[in-house]
Amino acid sequence: LELCSKEMKRSDLIFRQLFDTSGSSTYTYLLGDPASKDAILIDPVLEMVERDLAVADDLALKLKYVLNTHCHADHITGTGAIKKLRPEVKSMISRASGANADIYLLPGEKVCFGERYVEVRATPGHTDGCVTYVSQDNGGMAFTGDALLIRGCGRTDFQQGSPETLFDSVHSQIFSLPETFRVYPAHDYKGRHHSTVLEEKTLNPRLTKTKEEFKSIMDNLGLPYPKKIDAAVPANMVCGIQD
């Protein structure tokens, strides 16, 4: 048993963070279990599917599940395109998202790949169906989607957005994680790749404020209408392109 647990520790998670170079600045995450070669992919982008599959193939990984953190409004998910190319892959999204997928996730559930898993945490507020996927590997990682960005957060003025709900989600579900856990967001527009729970708890200019101040900030962002929302949301409700 002692040997077994050491063995498990020795085989580190295979982990790749991938950036959408086609314009949406989305991060896609590939997580693989070296023993079984089972892998999951979080938030793939339609235009980058070929790249994503090449990275997985080069590492000899067997892609098992494609997960979305939420129904994205800024890009079309690669989920449908991947399922077309790899019919054995199953798609996953939260039940609360209302979007189509092979498997609907509920808070507290674990998505297993080999000896590893990510845990589903409900973090609504940017959309009703937003979740954060939490891994215990690499000292702890939270894939926060648009709920928590590096020194920011997703907007709350579309797609059932609610600043109060988002504030509560981040504080109860993400800031409650150990402070050393890394935060891996769905986007960064300044070329930063990750942050930590401690950093966001202490330095996030929005989420270090009171709930009332946070609501006031979010209600007064004055952002333009999302460019791709009218095309992206209907497509993402059915897993992206899937003719």
Add this chain to the structure above:
Amino acid sequence: LELCSKEMKRSDLIFRQLFDTSGSSTYTYLLGDPASKDAILIDPVLEMVERDLAVADDLALKLKYVLNTHCHADHITGTGAIKKLRPEVKSMISRASGANADIYLLPGEKVCFGERYVEVRATPGHTDGCVTYVSQDNGGMAFTGDALLIRGCGRTDFQQGSPETLFDSVHSQIFSLPETFRVYPAHDYKGRHHSTVLEEKTLNPRLTKTKEEFKSIMDNLGLPYPKKIDAAVPANMVCGIQD
């Protein structure tokens, strides 16, 4: 002593990979020692200096050295701008580069920050002065500049380039590292963040070839004249903007 070595292992390297969103697709690397807070920055880009210093400041790091892997032709280094803002910072580049810096590095030397260091390996061929910085942290990391890119390598048709020299550099200085070492290049144009020595030894479409085939590939790339070379190289010979 036993306790001490455990203590050292517990305090992981502070590490951030940062992407140039202004157009050159350059990766800048921040490495910090958590005990002393001493830090180094590899290959900063002029347009991203403010971002880089903010990331270091947020992590309470004391920037000690700015290192360049070589005299870049595709962007202006942020080195001079950082030295202007933070006069205590010293710049470093290889002696063989012929470029100006506060400290000139020779192969085999170690650049120390706190309890940690990166080792200088000469990897000429893209330019005469190209070096790879090797860290023993995080299971081993090689910052390869343009000598070795993910599934590629830097061009050899400008700046004293030589395919034969580059082939020998990569094989003797990078492929000789443990296969699990991560490869962190100066650029990637497909949104990939790192690779491993094993991957490049087995999957790099150029460097898995014979030296003769490699030379033939490199001599027939037919690439356009580098857009920024006439502005970037003279500036980088004197550490970037430094009026």
